[in-house]
Amino acid sequence: MKTIKISTEFITLGQFLKFAGIIDAGSAAKIYLQTQKITVNGESEQRRGRKLRPGDEIALGSDKFRIEKQ
Numbered sequence: 001m002k003t004i005k006i007s008t009e010f011i012t013l014g015q016f017l018k019f020a021g022i023i024d025a026g027s028a029a030k031i032y033l034q035t036q037k038i039t040v041n042g043e044s045e046q047r048r049g050r051k052l053r054p055g056d057e058i059a060l061g062s063d064k065f066r067i068e069k070q
Contacts, residue, residue: 002063005070006054013040014048016058020065036060 004020011019014029023032029048038045039059040052052058054069 001057002065003068004065005068007070010051010053011067012048013038013045013050013052013058016052016065016067017048022060 002020004016013033014026017023017029017032018026023029033046033048037060040050041057042059052067054067056067058065058067
């Protein structure tokens, strides 16, 4: 499991995808979320505006990430 550290209260799922290097630009988030299976804390998610907070776990296929406070 990879750790993503944030210094703010939350980041959006779209920001996470860019920050983690999964997509190149924020504008690609909508298409990525429509074509790939993503779960947040075990639940399927497609909203790029979904707020991710420390402790949340994101799964993208076999890749798993955890959000932590910096």
